Amino acid sequence: MQVLEIVKRNIFFFLSLILIFLLYLFSNSFLSWIIEFPDLFKIPIAKYITIFVKWLIEDADFGLFTFKQFTRAIGSLLDAPSLFLKGLLANGFKYEMDNSDILYIPPLSWMSVIFIFVTTAIWLKDYTLAFFIAISLLYVVFFDLWESTMTTFSSIIVAVIIGIIIGTLLGIISYKSKNINGILTPIFDFMQTMPVFAYLVPALMLFGYGPAAALIVTLIYAMPPMARITKNALDQVDNEVVELGKMVGCSTLQMLYRVLLPSIRPRMMLGVNQVIMLTLNMVIIASMIGAGGLGYDVWQSLKQLRIGQGFEAGIAITLVAIILDRLSQKIAEKRPVYRDKKTNFFQKNIYLISIFIFIIITWACGNWFSFFYDIPENLIVSSGRFWDGIIDYININYHGPIRLVRDFFYIYLLKPFKIFMISVPWFVVVLLVFTIGFRIQGLALGIKCSMLVLFIAMTGFWEKAMITVYLIGVCVLLANLIGIPIGIIASQNDRVHKVTQVIIDTFQTLPAFVYLIPVIMIFSVGDFSAMIAVVLYAIVPAIRYTDNGIRQIPKSYLDAAVSVGCTKFQILRRVQLPLSLPDIMLGVNQTLMMGLSMLVITALVGTRDLGQETLIALSKVDPGRGITAGICVAFIAIVVDRLINAWSQKRKKELSLMNNV
Amino acid sequence: MKKIINNFLQSYLIIFFLSFSFLVSSTVKATTPESKDPIKVVIMGYSGDNIIMQIYGELISKLGYNVEYTPADYIGQFAGLKSGDLHIGSPGWDTTAKDVMADAWGSGTVLNMGNIGISVFEDWWYPLYVKDKCPGLPNWEALLDAECAKSLSTAETSPNGRFLEGPIEWGGTGNLRIEALGLPLEVINAGSDAALGADIVAAVKRKEPIIAWTWQPYWLPAMYPGEFVAWPEYGDGCYDDASWGPNPDKTHDCGNPTGYMWKSAWSGGESIWPKAYDVWKKFTLDEKTMGDLVYKSDIDGTDTMDVAKDWIAENESIWGEWLK
Numbered sequence: 001m002q003v004l005e006i007v008k009r010n011i012f013f014f015l016s017l018i019l020i021f022l023l024y025l026f027s028n029s030f031l032s033w034i035i036e037f038p039d040l041f042k043i044p045i046a047k048y049i050t051i052f053v054k055w056l057i058e059d060a061d062f063g064l065f066t067f068k069q070f071t072r073a074i075g076s077l078l079d080a081p082s083l084f085l086k087g088l089l090a091n092g093f094k095y096e097m098d099n100s101d102i103l104y105i106p107p108l109s110w111m112s113v114i115f116i117f118v119t120t121a122i123w124l125k126d127y128t129l130a131f132f133i134a135i136s137l138l139y140v141v142f143f144d145l146w147e148s149t150m151t152t153f154s155s156i157i158v159a160v161i162i163g164i165i166i167g168t169l170l171g172i173i174s175y176k177s178k179n180i181n182g183i184l185t186p187i188f189d190f191m192q193t194m195p196v197f198a199y200l201v202p203a204l205m206l207f208g209y210g211p212a213a214a215l216i217v218t219l220i221y222a223m224p225p226m227a228r229i230t231k232n233a234l235d236q237v238d239n240e241v242v243e244l245g246k247m248v249g250c251s252t253l254q255m256l257y258r259v260l261l262p263s264i265r266p267r268m269m270l271g272v273n274q275v276i277m278l279t280l281n282m283v284i285i286a287s288m289i290g291a292g293g294l295g296y297d298v299w300q301s302l303k304q305l306r307i308g309q310g311f312e313a314g315i316a317i318t319l320v321a322i323i324l325d326r327l328s329q330k331i332a333e334k335r336p337v338y339r340d341k342k343t344n345f346f347q348k349n350i351y352l353i354s355i356f357i358f359i360i361i362t363w364a365c366g367n368w369f370s371f372f373y374d375i376p377e378n379l380i381v382s383s384g385r386f387w388d389g390i391i392d393y394i395n396i397n398y399h400g401p402i403r404l405v406r407d408f409f410y411i412y413l414l415k416p417f418k419i420f421m422i423s424v425p426w427f428v429v430v431l432l433v434f435t436i437g438f439r440i441q442g443l444a445l446g447i448k449c450s451m452l453v454l455f456i457a458m459t460g461f462w463e464k465a466m467i468t469v470y471l472i473g474v475c476v477l478l479a480n481l482i483g484i485p486i487g488i489i490a491s492q493n494d495r496v497h498k499v500t501q502v503i504i505d506t507f508q509t510l511p512a513f514v515y516l517i518p519v520i521m522i523f524s525v526g527d528f529s530a531m532i533a534v535v536l537y538a539i540v541p542a543i544r545y546t547d548n549g550i551r552q553i554p555k556s557y558l559d560a561a562v563s564v565g566c567t568k569f570q571i572l573r574r575v576q577l578p579l580s581l582p583d584i585m586l587g588v589n590q591t592l593m594m595g596l597s598m599l600v601i602t603a604l605v606g607t608r609d610l611g612q613e614t615l616i617a618l619s620k621v622d623p624g625r626g627i628t629a630g631i632c633v634a635f636i637a638i639v640v641d642r643l644i645n646a647w648s649q650k651r652k653k654e655l656s657l658m659n660n661v
Numbered sequence: 662m663k664k665i666i667n668n669f670l671q672s673y674l675i676i677f678f679l680s681f682s683f684l685v686s687s688t689v690k691a692t693t694p695e696s697k698d699p700i701k702v703v704i705m706g707y708s709g710d711n712i713i714m715q716i717y718g719e720l721i722s723k724l725g726y727n728v729e730y731t732p733a734d735y736i737g738q739f740a741g742l743k744s745g746d747l748h749i750g751s752p753g754w755d756t757t758a759k760d761v762m763a764d765a766w767g768s769g770t771v772l773n774m775g776n777i778g779i780s781v782f783e784d785w786w787y788p789l790y791v792k793d794k795c796p797g798l799p800n801w802e803a804l805l806d807a808e809c810a811k812s813l814s815t816a817e818t819s820p821n822g823r824f825l826e827g828p829i830e831w832g833g834t835g836n837l838r839i840e841a842l843g844l845p846l847e848v849i850n851a852g853s854d855a856a857l858g859a860d861i862v863a864a865v866k867r868k869e870p871i872i873a874w875t876w877q878p879y880w881l882p883a884m885y886p887g888e889f890v891a892w893p894e895y896g897d898g899c900y901d902d903a904s905w906g907p908n909p910d911k912t913h914d915c916g917n918p919t920g921y922m923w924k925s926a927w928s929g930g931e932s933i934w935p936k937a938y939d940v941w942k943k944f945t946l947d948e949k950t951m952g953d954l955v956y957k958s959d960i961d962g963t964d965t966m967d968v969a970k971d972w973i974a975e976n977e978s979i980w981g982e983w984l985k
Contacts, residue, residue, distance in 0.1 A: 201740065209733065209741030288734045290741070296732045300706035302855045304880065304959070305862055396867050407816040415817075517855055521863035525825060525851045526817055606852035612829065615852070619736040619830035621761065 013439045020435065024428045037426050037457045045459050045631075050624030057205045068206060075212030078162070082211055085154030089113060090147050110141050110375070112359045113150070117323070123351045124330040132326075136319040144380045145294065145316045152293035153320055155211055155286070156279055159218045160324065163275045166219070167226025168268070172256065174227065175234040186638060188224035190630075193596045193637040196221060196285050197603070197614035198630025201623045204289055214286035221597070222278035229271035233264035269332050270548075273325050277508045280321040284511045285600070294320075295511070302517045307391055308384030314514035321509035391518050399522075406528045414474065414527050421470040426457040433639060441646040449642060452635040461613060461632050468609040469636060471527060471602060472595045475534040479591045482535070483542025484584065488572070490543065491550035500547070504540045512537055512601045520605060530602040534595050541590035549583025550576045585648040589641055596637050696933045699729040703738045703751040708958040708965050709878050709951060710751045713777065715969035717749065717944055720980055721937045736830075739765040739925070748930045749941060755920020756783040756876065757831045762923060772931065774924035774938075778945035779878065784917045785824065785835075785890040786875035786882055788865045795870075799891040801842065804872075810845040812870045818847040825873035826850050827857055833874060834900075834913050838892075841911035846872075878951050880959035892916030943983040 007014055060067035087093045088107060095103040108116075114137045121130035140149045174181035196217060207213040237260055245259035261268070287295030294313050301310035346353060394402075430450045437446035456465045490497040516533050523529045553576055561571045577584075599611030606612075610629045617626030702718045704711050718728040731747060739761050741747035750771070753762045765771040787798065794812040797803030804810070804822075813822030824846045826833045835848040851857035857874065858881055864871040865885050872890070875882050882889075892915055898905040899915040906914035924941060931938045950972075957968045973980065 200737070204737065204740045204746075205744065208744060209731070209738075209746030287732055289737060290731055290733055290746075292732050296706070300732075303706050303858070304708065305855070305858050392866055395863050399867050399869075410816045513855075517859045520856050520859040524815065524863070525849060525856055525860045526815075602852070604853040605856050606828070606850045608829075608850075612852065615828070616830040619761065619828075621736075621740055621764065 010439070013435065016435045017432075020428055020431050023431070024424060037460070037462060041458060042460050043458050046622070046624040046628040048624065049627050050622055053202050053205070053623040053627075057202075071206040072208060075207040075216070078158075078215050079210070079212045082155045082158040082215070085157065086151055089150035089154050091151075107150070108359065109362045110137070110146050111362045112355075113137070114141075115358045115362075116355055117327075119351050119355055120327065121330075124327070124334060126326075126330050129326050129330065133323055136323060139319065140316050141375055142379060142381050143312050143316070144375070144382075145297065145313060146375075148292070148294045148297050148313065149316050149320060152283060152291075152295065152317065155215065155291055155293065156276075156283070156320065156324070159215050159222065159279045160272075160276050162215075163219055163223040163279065164226055164272055167223045167271065167275065168230050168261075170223075170227040171230025171234065171271075174231045181231065184227070188228060189593075189638050189641065190634040191220045192224045192593050193634045194627075194630035195597070195599045195603070195611050195614045195633060196282070197600055197611070197618045198626040198633075200285075200289065200618055201621055201626060205623070210290040211286075213289050214282075214291035217289070218279055218282040218286055221282055222275050225274035225278065226268075226271040229274070230264070230268055233267035234260060236267075237263055265332060269329055272328050272332070276321055276325050276328065277505070280317055280509045281511065283317055284513050298511055298513055302513055305517065305521075306384060306388070307518055307521075308382070308387035310514050310517065311387045312383060314510050317511060318506050318509045322505060325505075391521055395521055402522060406523050406526075409528055409531075410526070414531070417474060418467065418470045418527070421466045422463060424466065426453075426462050430454050430457070433643075436643060437646075440643060440650060445642065445646055449639045452639050456632045456635055459628050459632060461610060461629055464608060464610050464613055464629070465632050465636065467607070468596075468599065468611070468633065471530065471607060471609055472534070472592070472599070472636075475531055475538055475598075476588075476591050476595045478531070479535050479538040479595065480542050480588055483539040483591065484546050484587070486539075487543040487546025487584075487587070488550065488577075490547045491576070492568075492572070497547060497551075500543060504543050507536055508540045512598065513604075516601060516605065525606045527607055530605040530607050533601050533605065534598040537598050537601075538591045538595040541587045541594055543587075545587025545590060546580070546584050549580030549587070552583070553579050582648065582652065585644065589644060592640055592644075593637060596633055599633060697725075697727050698933065699727040700749060700930070700934055700937055701729050701731045701747050702749045703733045703741075703747050704730050705733060705735050705738070705751045708880060709955045711965040712954045712958060712969050712972075713944075713946065713951075714749070714751055715966050716946075716972055716980075717941060719969055719973055720984065721934075721940055724936060724940070724984065726934060726937050736761055739771065742771045742925055742927050743768055745770070745927045745929050748927045748934075749937075750925035750927075752777055752922040753925060754781045754783075754876075754922055756781055756917065757827075759920070760832070762925065765925060770928050772926050772928045772938075774926050774942050776921040776923050779922045779948050779951050780919050781876060781878070781922055782889075782917075782919050783874065783876035784892070785872055786887055787870075787872045787890065788885055788887040790868055791870045791872065791887075799888045801890050801892050804844050804846065804890070805842075807845060813846070813872060815849075817849060821845050821847040822872070824848050825857065825860055825871065827854065827874045828852055834917075835874070837911075837913035838915075841906075841908045841914040843908075878948070878955050880955060883952070883956060884960060890916075895919075940983050 057068055062070065065073075087105075090107055092107045093105040095105075114134060117133045117137065118130045121127070121133055140146055170184060174184045199220065200217065203213045203217050207216050241259060241263050242255075245255045250259060283291075283293065283295035284299055285295070287293060287299055294317050297313035298310045298317070301307070301313065430453050433453050434446040434450035437449040439446075456462060486500060490500045512533055515536065516529075519532050520529050523532065557575055557579065558571060561575045566574065599609060600614070601611075602609060603611030603615040610633050613629035614626045617623070617629065700721065702714050704714050714730070718730060722728050733741060733747060733751070735751065735753075736758065738747055738750055739753075739758075742750045743765060762773075766773045787795075791813075792798050795803045795806060795809035797806075810822035811820065813824075814820060815823050817823070822845060824835055824839065826835045826848050827850070829850045833848075833850075838844075839846050839848065851860060861871060861873045861875070861881060862885070865887075875889075893899075893906055895915045895918045896905065900912055900918075903910055903912050905912070908914040924944065926938060926941060954968050954972060957963050957971075958965050963971075
């Protein structure tokens with residue numbers, strides 16, 4: 001009965017779906033332009049973009065200086081702080097004297113750096129963290145990764161700080177103005193979903209080969225979540241808080257700094273966390289364009305299939321991420337300390353002074369004992385053989401069952417779905433997207449989404465776009481099918497929560513490259529390996545957002561549910577899940593974004609999607625081709641995102657209506 | 662708060678101007694021949710290429726130049742060489758970077774510094790035990806056999822056998838060759854050299870039949886016993902004249918042409934570090950030396966920098982000529 005009712009109410013929608021399906025079935029027999037996009041209407045967008053980028057780099061001139069000089073100046077400005085840190089922590093400083101002698105100031109010794117970090121943690125009164133930092137940094141020292149780690153650290157910290165500042169500012173601006181928000185949202189979508197390889201060529205051309213370009217590329221990818229989260233958090237600030245601010249007579253700026261930003265601090269720290277994680281995620285790509293550091297170590301080891309070494313360096317990246325994240329969270333929680341006026345200078349600055357003394361001592365000792373600067377070689381350890389051994393063991397002994405699983409997935413899921421996606425004519429997809437958009441929200445959404453799909457057809461990347469949809473679609477589906485239940489379990493049980501937290505933090509920061517190569521060794525080159533790598537990465541937001549969403553539900557609701565006698569399961573089904581649905585949907589959305597950002601990785605496995613197109617463009621130094629493919633990826637993301645969003649908005653409204661009745 | 666911002670701004674400006682003054686001073690120095698400006702030497706992370714670059718780098722350090730080894734990507738480095746962000750390029754191979762090199766040299770900002778003297782070779786490679794399944798190898802006709810193809814097949818390619826080729830952007834012609842010679846095989850592209858190597862090594866370790874794209878000099882064929890398939894030898898016309906070769910109707914009915922490793926450098930550097938550029942022009946190594954050096958690094962596990970330094974210590978008679 002109910003089904004009939006639904007069909008009756010949506011009769012036009014279902015009729016058009018049936019029509020579209022018929023069109024799909026019979027299209028090959030009559031109209032060729034429905035299947036193949038007519039060449040006549042294809043626009044050589046890639047060519048135009050290439051011409052434009054070349055003009056920008058070679059000819060654009062503002063009179064006083066050229067565009068390239070302008071971007072280079074920005075580049076060196078951005079470079080300066082990380083160069084300074086790098087000198088301080090990793091390489092030391094070299095100055096050339098008049099008599100062509102070189103004055104060399106060595107970097108801080110590993111002992112000093114560890115001491116500084118540990119002291120900071122003690123100053124923050126977090127002794128577990130201090131212990132964790134000491135252990136992690138000693139790991140880095142004894143695995144001979146110190147210099148790389150410090151190089152990575154100094155470029156990362158600058159990227160993170162700039163990302164947080166710019167992200168917060170953009171978040172505030174888009175909170176203040178709806179128009180700007182309307183412009184920025186799609187731009188953020190672009191920044192997050194365009195495969196990095198797409199804009200690597202122009203970034204290299206404009207900012208030069210080196211840390212500056214790497215920093216820019218990192219910012220493009222890592223900054224948007226900060227802005228989004230800031231904006232969302234500001235939107236959700238209670239009206240009462242704002243009223244209070246108004247009552248005590250805050251100016252606009254005071255309102256922002258004294259009232260709004262402090263009240264959203266916990267949520268903003270989630271943004272900071274995301275910026276740190278995503279920044280560290282870019283470490284490998286950054287090393288491909290001259291940033292060096294741990295990323296280079298991972299990349300080089302994997303090229304030579306020294307999986308263990310790659311893994312060691314990858315772990316160091318994760319440790320840096322966790323240290324940075326925990327320290328920043330603690331610093332944000334730190335409240336100003338009010339002391340007696342009587343405390344003297346030494347008491348006030350005890351930590352700074354002890355750091356200073358320690359540096360002097362290690363420096364002095366370093367002149368006598370090289371141990372203070374370099375760990376002797378016979379103390380350096382490596383677990384390389386161990387990890388290589390594990391992979392070999394799995395590969396040799398369990399290949400039978402592994403192959404069985406892989407082939408099953410391939411034959412019954414991947415291959416049919418892929419063939420189906422490629423067989424769907426562009427015209428049918430445009431119609432379908434229009435119908436769904438129209439059904440969910442109305443004419444505007446339908447037209448908007450179908451135009452974006454039409455654009456993809458016009459670029460001539462249709463088949464690769466469809467393969468992208470197929471691959472990422474499967475991955476996102478799997479990631480959510482596995483991730484949301486894990487998130488729900490984690491939200492119910494503190495111990496599970498803690499364990500999953502560590503695991504997902506690891507997966508988000510451990511460069512995908514580290515597990516990509518073992519995955520390929522075990523599952524061979526192909527879509528299945530790509531799928532595993534993408535799912536491992538994209539599952540993180542599915543778990544995190546579900547878990548966080550359920551945990552943020554005010555306790556009063558749960559108490560109320562308990563008092564009316566709900567069982568645990570009922571609470572989950574009737575209270576927790578519906579209330580956290582917006583967060584879960586945000587998580588679904590993010591798995592999609594993460595999945596699409598992994599196209600870079602899938603391209604390196606060897607799939608024939610848009611990611612591969614950007615890789616080809618990179619090797620042919622063809623900026624237009626890469627950017628166009630990137631735009632197609634972003635459009636896919638935007639279409640799906642808008643449809644999901646519109647649907648969940650509508651659903652929410654319906655729910656609240658039902659509740660009111 | 663204001664004070665902090667002020668302080669921050671001040672220190673930032675100071676750093677900025679300092680770095681700016683470095684920039685200015687470096688452009689002034691550029692006219693003097695013996696510049697101490699760092700020469701950025703590309704290293705890409707392949708042992709063979711690393712050793713070449715490190716031998717060169719250590720040699721010009723002896724001359725007093727300031728060398729900065731800069732990690733970069735094989736193909737990506739050419740964008741850096743064009744703009745002058747990188748100075749001495751890692752060797753480009755005819756077999757994989759012909760177009761990119763031609764484009765770079767044609768642009769006028771990248772110099773072709775000659776070839777290193779090492780011929781490079783890339784083609785279809787198999788581990789020795791594949792001979793059991795495909796008797797008749799290394800002769801290519803052994804691959805025509807359906808049983809052989811079956812042993813090479815996977816779920817993706819079944820019933821055809823799988824030929825694992827390098828990334829598509831390397832411009833492999835496997836599918837054309839398969840078509841021209843009527844082989845019951847299908848091309849699967851690995852997306853990167855790392856993926857290609859991982860798949861091959863994993864297959865070799867579990868003794869699974871595989872035929873894949875590999876090259877020489879490279880650690881993989883050095884480390885695992887195997888052979889390259891013997892094709893009708895490449896000759897002029899094979900790739901563009903259909904009548905050439907065993908199949909009169911198709912092109913690409915032959916093996917891959919061999920090529921050389923080429924040296925590149927940013928053109929602007931020649932006036933800044935003329936001597937260093939001169940050394941790079943003279944730099945050559947023979948294949949046997951290269952093979953030994955790669956073996957030391959990949960099989961014995963010696964660090965590439967140590968391999969380079971050892972070579973320098975033992976071969977003054979060779980490099981002494983270059984530094985003159």
